[in-house]
Amino acid sequence: MEVIEASARHKRDREKLFIVDTDVHHGFKSWSDLNPYLPQVYAERLRDHGGSGPSSQYWHNGGMRGTRADFLDMSDNLESTRRQLLDDCEIDIAILTGSSASGACNMPDADFGSAICRAFNDYTLEHWIASDERFRVAITVNTQDPFGMAKEIDRIGSHPAVVAIIMPGGATKPYGNRVYDPIYEACERNQLAVMIHFSGEGVGINGPPTAAGWPSHYVEGRMMRAPVYMAHMASFIFEGTFEKFPGLRVINVEAGFAWMPWYLWRMDSDWKALRYQVPWVKKPPSEYVKEHVRLNTQPIDEPENERDLEQIIEWMHGDTILLFGSDFPHFDFDDPRKTLTRLPDNLRCRIFGESALETFPKLRPPE
């Protein structure tokens, strides 16, 4: 019996994928959890007037308030994540991408928003990062306050578990704009990647979530994720941001990826025609993408014939730019044991772990 078990374990170990999950949502139980990390004036404001603006206030969501209805215990997000995700799915490294505080970026009061970001980051380091060596974090920054957030990045960016910053998709200007330069300078100084996660479109101080106006339903909003990332990526490339910050890495989280081949082809074609208007773009846009931009797999795209995914991944240079993310514990979670299982082993190794290690400058495999 022991021999059989040992053999089974050996087989499993040999086949075990090294997995970096680039999208694990963490949060707090109640806004009052942030009180110890907030200046008194803001702690009282939260107590008296409630939390920051929600990140997507005008829609409902899927699942149970956006979360898997089978999620073990909503009141203990942390322990449930360790058991249901890290242990059960054999995740080696989980990058925490927050979401609870992303509304700070679209609050009218930028200083209140920045205070909430700082508090949430400290809360995360103390409660989540300290609890499990498999956790890493993309710290939440307030995109309205680039100089303030450069200080925040310098304050905690050297923590070994801090590997990135995270910014919401919704913004007042696309992210290649020069107003964000202080944030990217600080990221380069601290060897942090930049993650962008769908959130905040059409909320608070941000403009409408689409140029076609305001969709009625949550499912419509999900359909506009890719265009949000397209706008940010075009901005990074054509504003010359990657020429200014050659070490910058940008990871677009949770908008799928099957649209990417078209986007790369379209950008390269249009660059040939319009290069003279943006002459600081020195090479085809797809080259900047290969060097600087990554997409995560979530939510996994499902062509009619699953085998077609391999062709799409080849077209988009997915062996380099595609990173696995589970989106745990949200309702459309992708279980790594059930995701991209038809791909060749070497490509799965790239997507599930190796490419992430190459993307995040500070990410190291566990010893």
Place this chain on the structure above:
Amino acid sequence: MGRHVICRAGELQPGEVRIVEAEKRSIGIFNIRGAFYALRNTCPHKGAPLCRGIITGLVVSDEPLQMQMTRAGEIVRCPWHGWEFDITTGHSVYNPHRMRVKTYDVAVESKAEDDPSVETYPVQVEEDYIVLYI
């Protein structure tokens, strides 16, 4: 290879282009500050009449969001999809080594006597002609 007398040199002024038919090809002849160049009038991208595009310069940049015009008049931008070509070499701007348009030799010669297409009545020998070689 044929020799084709195009026109008197003074008939194609600096900054101008003249499109001619020769040996069943459409070819654009450019005068750039007194020097003459010839390009096939067919864009290698989609076959557009390249030489009818905008004649411009090379916009360059030393750092993001800064730009300047250089080599004024030496670039033609295809009228259909905007691909830029160096008139003096035929090389594309976006990928000079792999995407080019055919160039031809152009000379300014004092006599047109060798061209059989020119009839043989007297020619003013002191006048310069633009001659295209294919």
